[in-house]
Amino acid sequence: MHNEEPGREKDQQPEDEAKPSLASMIGANSNIAQNADGGIDVLSTVGGVRGILETVLPGFIFILVFAFSSNLTWALIASIGLGVIFMIIRLARRSTLIQSASGLIGILICAFAARHTGNAKDYYIPGFYTSGAYLLAMLISVVIKWPLIGLLFGFIRNEGVEWRNKADRLRRYQIATWIVIGVFALRLVVQLPMYYMDHVVALGVARALMGVPLYAAGLWFAWLVSKPAHTAADGTPGPVTN
Numbered sequence: 001m002h003n004e005e006p007g008r009e010k011d012q013q014p015e016d017e018a019k020p021s022l023a024s025m026i027g028a029n030s031n032i033a034q035n036a037d038g039g040i041d042v043l044s045t046v047g048g049v050r051g052i053l054e055t056v057l058p059g060f061i062f063i064l065v066f067a068f069s070s071n072l073t074w075a076l077i078a079s080i081g082l083g084v085i086f087m088i089i090r091l092a093r094r095s096t097l098i099q100s101a102s103g104l105i106g107i108l109i110c111a112f113a114a115r116h117t118g119n120a121k122d123y124y125i126p127g128f129y130t131s132g133a134y135l136l137a138m139l140i141s142v143v144i145k146w147p148l149i150g151l152l153f154g155f156i157r158n159e160g161v162e163w164r165n166k167a168d169r170l171r172r173y174q175i176a177t178w179i180v181i182g183v184f185a186l187r188l189v190v191q192l193p194m195y196y197m198d199h200v201v202a203l204g205v206a207r208a209l210m211g212v213p214l215y216a217a218g219l220w221f222a223w224l225v226s227k228p229a230h231t232a233a234d235g236t237p238g239p240v241t242n
Contacts, residue, residue, distance in 0.1 A: 063204025147177035176222035183218035
């Protein structure tokens with residue numbers, strides 16, 4: 001007869017039991033959507049038409065009101081008010097609040113930055129930091145040969161991180177990550193001079209055009225570039241020939 005502690009055997013878990021990998025956690029928390037033929041669904045990935053409107057319109061309304069009134073307060077009220085309206089619409093339709101809530105938080109941060117300095121152009125400062133942070137993270141991932149786009153797309157394509165053992169797959173994901181790096185770099189290269197030259201209206205228009213539309217285009221090209229050379233019948237990547 002063994003003197004085992006009650007419940008001890010039940011509580012013990014194998015060390016290798018179903019612990020999520022970094023790749024799976026990144027993929028599970030991503031918004032990347034696929035269409036029926038296994039390709040990337042760009043529109044769904046960026047939140048659909050409603051998601052695009054929720055992302056683009058508040059900033060566009062801000063710069064529109066400011067351009068016509070030159071009144072920072074009214075421009076901020078219009079921008080925040082629109083974000084709140086989007087939240088109310090989602091609540092009324094009982095749909096997910098994640099995108100509109102994160103969008104509203106972003107608007108509030110931008111509004112605080114502009115209100116703190118009293119300068120309308122500072123509404124766009126948080127966006128510079130965000131683009132810079134993403135750009136730096138992706139650059140580091142490329143240098144250490146763990147490209148972030150590979151971790152994301154690799155999970156979606158059921159490759160896990162096995163693609164790192166194949167020179168061609170690693171190269172493709174490195175290039176795909178460089179494409180997205182280019183998106184963030186282009187934003188900074190185009191918009192920072194506008195900021196320092198006080199071209200507020202031009203900066204607002206550029207931010208709207210180079211936001212979701214440019215990101216979606218970059219993501220789509222990254223998906224195409226990183227596409228496996230061969231695909232199995234079930235849609236999972238097959239063997240790749242170098």
